[in-house]
Amino acid sequence: MNVTILGPLAEAGIQLPLYSHSVPAGFPSPAADHIEQKISLDELLNIRAPHMYLVRISGDSMQGAGIFDGDLAVVDKSIDAKHGHIVIGCVNNEPTCKRLCLRDSRVVLMAENTDYPARHILEGEEYTTWGVVTFSVRSHD
Template identity: 65%
Template sequence: MSVTILGPVATGGHTLPLYSFHVPAGFPSPAADHIEKHISLDELFDIRAPHVYLVKIGGDSMQGAGIYSGDLVIVDRSLDASHGDIVIAAINSEPVCKRLHRSENAVILMSENPKYPPRYVMEGDELVIWGVVKYSVRDHDNA
């Protein structure tokens, strides 16, 4: 799996309409056309620059977590990564997106696809956690 750092998210932005109904997967209701309020994607995704940045994901090793090749992930570098978090990290200078597993005896970077084995962080390896993945955004035209 590869990652491409796209950079920090700028502050500010435009608000978008939020409709107060759930969108059915079938036929829309003609009565469901009023706006409840306007929201900001900055607020919705809890984006607070400069410690939040975007990363484009390449590869299929995180499909089990709902992160697919081509997705954008919103990463918060102000959070301390905990056991079970999905992280953007560098292992020996190679950037990866993996689930972090920590125990008393080991640190493991886990894929969410059974095709890929766990990556144990060994003595002598350099592991740098760049941030915790908070959200993913998918382009359905390229799915």
């Protein structure tokens, strides 16, 4: 799975209505027109520039984690990556999106699709974590 860095996010934005009622995916509710407050997508996605950035995901290796080809991922550089986090990692100058697994001080990048093998970081390879994926955004067009 490859990623395309889109750049840093700017703080502040327009505020959108947040409805107090959850919207069912089944039958509509008659009480669905209550606005609780206004929020911005910055607040909703917990975007705190300048340590946040967006990447566009390509490929299907993370579909088991709900991240699909073409999705935007919100990445936080300020979070210390831990075992189990989904990260943007860079192996030998090639960025990738994978689940971070730490095994006896070894780094293994795991796909969330059984069609892809684990990527063990070998001695002599360069690896850097570029941030932890906190949200993914998908267009439904």
